[in-house]
Amino acid sequence: MPELPEVETTRRGVEPHVVGRRIRALAVHEPRLRWRVEADLPARVAGQRVLRAGRRAKYLLLELERGTLLWHLGMSGSLRVLPAGTPRGRHDHVDLVLDSGASLRFNDPRRFGSVLYTTGAPDAHPLLASLAPEPLDGAFDAGYLWRVTRGRRVAIKQLIMNSRLVVGVGNIYASEALFRARIRPGRAARTLQAPEAAHLARAIRAVLSAAVKAGGTTLRDYVGADGSPGYFRQKLYVYERAGLPCRRCRTPIRRRVQGQRATYWCPECQH
DNA sequence: ATGGGCACCTGGCTGC
DNA sequence: TGCAGCCAGGTGCCCA
Numbered sequence: 143m144p145e146l147p148e149v150e151t152t153r154r155g156v157e158p159h160v161v162g163r164r165i166r167a168l169a170v171h172e173p174r175l176r177w178r179v180e181a182d183l184p185a186r187v188a189g190q191r192v193l194r195a196g197r198r199a200k201y202l203l204l205e206l207e208r209g210t211l212l213w214h215l216g217m218s219g220s221l222r223v224l225p226a227g228t229p230r231g232r233h234d235h236v237d238l239v240l241d242s243g244a245s246l247r248f249n250d251p252r253r254f255g256s257v258l259y260t261t262g263a264p265d266a267h268p269l270l271a272s273l274a275p276e277p278l279d280g281a282f283d284a285g286y287l288w289r290v291t292r293g294r295r296v297a298i299k300q301l302i303m304n305s306r307l308v309v310g311v312g313n314i315y316a317s318e319a320l321f322r323a324r325i326r327p328g329r330a331a332r333t334l335q336a337p338e339a340a341h342l343a344r345a346i347r348a349v350l351s352a353a354v355k356a357g358g359t360t361l362r363d364y365v366g367a368d369g370s371p372g373y374f375r376q377k378l379y380v381y382e383r384a385g386l387p388c389r390r391c392r393t394p395i396r397r398r399v400q401g402q403r404a405t406y407w408c409p410e411c412q413h
Numbered sequence: 414a415t416g417g418g419c420a421c422c423t424g425g426c427t428g429c
Numbered sequence: 430t431g432c433a434g435c436c437a438g439g440t441g442c443c444c445a
Contacts, residue, residue, distance in 0.1 A: 145438055200438095214440095216438090216439060253423080254439060294415080295416080296417095313437090401417075402418075402419090
C-alpha cells in the first residue's frame, strides 16, 4: 500500500470514529501477519479508551490509556470503519470493536501488514526507533537530505526509499518525487549537487502533501477508512506509465528494475 | 558501515 | 480452459 499519504488518509478517516471510544473487543481471525499477533493482545487492549490516532512513517498509532497499537498496512492492507454486523469478507483478519458498535476492520490479502502493541514510548519500539525524521516536519529539509546523500554510492531512488534515511516514501512516490525534482533515479546519491538535494527534498514534501490532499493513490487494493479510493493516481507523472508520453515533454516514459522494484522516469526531463 | 538479495504471502493478468 | 510465469503501495534480516 500504503505509503505515507495512504496511511495519513486512513488516520484521518479513522480518527473521528475511534478517538474517545472504548475498545469492546479485539477480534483476531488470522494472527499470521508479518509479525504474528500476540495471543494475549485482545485481553490487553479490551476495555481501554482510545486517546489519539497518530502516525509515524507508515505506521498508524492508536494511543490507548496504557499503551499504543502500532498498525502497519504492508503492501495490500486497508483499515475501514464499518457498522456493527457487517459480515466479514475474505482477508478480513482483525476487528477492533468499539463501544459505539462500529468496527475498525483490517483487510490484508498478502498479510504483510502487522498489529503490534507497546506499553512504552512508541518511538522507542525496535521497529520505530531508527526511523528517519518525518518528511512533512521541519527536521527534513535541504540540509538534511544533502548530508545523508554524502558518500553514498547507492542509487538516489533506493536511498529515498530507505526508511533509516527518508521515511514515508515508497515505490510510487519515489519515482514521482524524482520526476518533479528532474533527477534520474539511477544516479548515485553522492553525485547530487546541493541545489539538487534541495530540489528533491522540496519535491518529496510536495508530492506527499499533494497525495494526502487527494486521499492517496489507489492502484489495486487500497481504500480509505470509508471505503473510497484515493484520487492521486490521476496526478501521477511517471508511475506505471512506461511507454506513454511524458506529461511535460511527450517523450515516452521509461521503466527499469532497480533493487527489485520497478522504476519509472522521463529520459528527457530528468538528468 | 554499506549495499545487495531474499523472504514473507495472495491474487490478477498475460501468453502459450 | 489450464497452467506457468510474472508482477504488485513494504521492509526486516542475512550475508559479503
